[in-house]
Structure formats: structure tokens, C-alpha cells
Amino acid sequence: DAKTTQPPSMDCAEGRAANLPCNHSTISGNEYVYWYRQIHSQGPQYIIHGLKNNETNEMASLIITEDRKSSTLILPHATLRDTAVYYCIVSPMGTASKLTFGTGTRLQVTL
Amino acid sequence: ETGVTQSPTHLIKTRGQQVTLRCSSQSGHNTVSWYQQALGQGPQFIFQYYREEENGRGNFPPRFSGLQFPNYSSELNVNALELDDSALYLCASSTTVMNTEAFFGQGTRLTVV
Numbered sequence: 001d002a003k004t005t006q007p008p009s010m011d012c013a014e015g016r017a018a019n020l021p022c023n024h025s026t027i028s029g030n031e032y033v034y035w036y037r038q039i040h041s042q043g044p045q046y047i048i049h050g051l052k053n054n055e056t057n058e059m060a061s062l063i064i065t066e067d068r069k070s071s072t073l074i075l076p077h078a079t080l081r082d083t084a085v086y087y088c089i090v091s092p093m094g095t096a097s098k099l100t101f102g103t104g105t106r107l108q109v110t111l
Numbered sequence: 112e113t114g115v116t117q118s119p120t121h122l123i124k125t126r127g128q129q130v131t132l133r134c135s136s137q138s139g140h141n142t143v144s145w146y147q148q149a150l151g152q153g154p155q156f157i158f159q160y161y162r163e164e165e166n167g168r169g170n171f172p173p174r175f176s177g178l179q180f181p182n183y184s185s186e187l188n189v190n191a192l193e194l195d196d197s198a199l200y201l202c203a204s205s206t207t208v209m210n211t212e213a214f215f216g217q218g219t220r221l222t223v224v
Contacts, residue, residue, distance in 0.1 A: 032211075043113070043201050043215030044154065087153060097144040097205045097213035098167050101153030 003027070004088045009106045012082075018075040020105050022088030025069045030092050033064060034099065035073045037084040044087065044101075047073065078109045113137060115204050115216035123222045124192050132187040132219045136204030142166075143185040144213065145177060146201040154201055160185055161207075189221075197223045 005023040012018040024033065032051050036044040048055055048062045050071075055062045061074040075082055087104040114137035124130050136143050142161045146154035156169040160179035174190040183204070189196055199220050203213040 041217075043115070043203070043217055045113075045215070046212045049211060085153075094210065097142055097203050097210060098156055098159055099154075099213070100156065101146075103151075103153050 006105045018078040020073040034089045039084040113214040117216040134202030140204035148199040
């Protein structure tokens with residue numbers, strides 16, 4: 001059974017913020033939220049992860065709700081190069097290379 | 112560039128044959144994982160190797176086997192190939208078992224005919 005639910009596809013205009021939602025209502029206390037993306041014909045790329053606090057790095061921001069049942073990945077200024085499949089994954093610490101991927105959200109950034 | 116290299120990039124095999132895929136992990140990474148990605152699906156975890164020992168396995172039959180060498184490079188072997196084994200095979204390395212980020216290679220596209 002999938003641990004996360006994501007919309008299958010989203011569109012975003014270049015230069016605008018892309019907000020990708022993820023539901024993980026059955027998340028356990030020791031599970032982190034990881035986000036990866038996969039650009040066509042490449043391997044997945046790590047973006048960010050968090051436990052309960054909001055996180056930000058050079059690529060994106062991760063907003064996790066207080067009850068931890070959902071999260072949002074924010075790409076502040078989307079570019080055409082951000083077109084990819086984005087995967088939201090919940091997994092305990094130390095399992096970052098034993099991940100269970102779902103089918104993700106296909107983000108299309110357009111001019 | 113993640114520093115993880117896989118070979119070959121593409122290959123075609125016949126049903127029933129055996130195949131070996133190779134992965135060179137990023138320098139300093141002692142943990143390597145293998146994934147299978149069917150068309151239109153997310154990657155599925157096959158197994159992980161840490162310090163040359165298998166350290167976790169997904170729901171794959173024993174004909175999927177692996178090796179990790181002292182230099183931390185790795186092989187994925189698949190015996191008795193089936194048509195459904197056609198997929199992109201991805202290798203990911205990380206610094207240790209207690210890691211927070213995995214670095215993926217570009218993958219090997221296997222076609223079984």
C-alpha cells in the first residue's frame with residue numbers, strides 16, 4: 001500500500017512558485033518526509049527532507065503540517081529545467097537509500 | 112553529476128539469459144542500493160549492500176543477486192531473464208547506512224526480448 005498520495009500531474013508557469021502537495025496521513029513518529037525528483041532519462045535526485053520542522057535549502061522549501069499528515073514542496077521560482085517527476089516518500093531515518101517510491105507528480109513548467 | 116556511474120547504459124538480452132550490471136559508487140560511499148524502474152512507475156528497491164554484505168532486500172526473487180567489492184563498487188546479477196525484467200536499473204550510493212541522502216546513477220536500460 002502506498003504511504004503517500006500525490007496528484008499525478010501539475011502545471012506551473014516559468015518564474016512562478018510551484019507548490020507540490022503530498023498526503024501522508026499514516027506517517028509514523030520516526031518517519032521523515034523525503035522529496036526526490038527525476039528528470040527524464042536521468043536517475044532520481046535528492047531535493048530535501050524533514051521530520052516536523054519546515055526546511056529550506058538552495059533548491060526548495062518543505063512545509064510540513066503540525067499534525068505531520070501532509071506536506072508541500074515549494075520551488076520558489078520554477079524554471080523549465082524543473083520539469084520532472086517529483087516523488088514524496090516517508091521513511092525512517094537511515095533508510096534514505098532503501099526508499100519506497102510511488103508514482104509521483106509530473107510537474108510541467110511552461111513558458 | 113552525482114559521481115555514480117553505471118555500465119552499460121543500454122543492453123538487450125534474450126529471455127532465459129543472464130545479465131550483469133555494474134555500478135561505481137561515489138568516492139567515500141560505502142553503501143550501495145539497486146532499484147528497478149518499470150516504464151511509467153517509480154523505482155522499486157531491490158537490495159542494499161553495506162561493507163560487502165547484503166543489508167536489506169525488497170520483494171524480488173532470488174534470481175536477482177548482487178555483490179559489493181572492497182572498493183565499494185557493485186554488481187547486480189539477474190538469472191533466467193523474463194520479459195517483465197525489462198526496465199531501467201538504477202544504482203544509488205550513500206556515505207553510510209545511517210544516511211539522509213542517496214546519489215543515483217543514470218541507470219542501465221535493460222530490454223529482454
